[in-house]
Amino acid sequence: MTDKLVLVTGGTGFIAQYCMLALLKAGYRVRTTIRSPGREAEVRAHLEVG
Template sequence: MGTVLVTGGSGFIGSHCIVQLLAAGHRLRRTVRSLEREGVVRAMLQQGGAEPGERLSFVEADLQRDAG
């Protein structure tokens, strides 16, 4: 399976998409405004029944900065 970039994954629809993509065996790269949110996102996914492990990585995309 390929790697899928997911934006907006904190919302209701986005989080369900992430769970389904993981269940289908995809690797995911998910954007967050701050990398400090990684633990919160992983906990949310675990509550939804997903155990992404190494198949989920994070990249910072801060829309408040030009570098993001």
């Protein structure tokens, strides 16, 4: 387990979400950027399912 923080840009994209899931499973803390704040819930939901 690590306490390192990783920034992933384009958090609404398929590849970015795949990368974020892999990072979270590896124990990293993840931050991301999204263009539209209205899509935050969508991104969070995808990450919870993974």
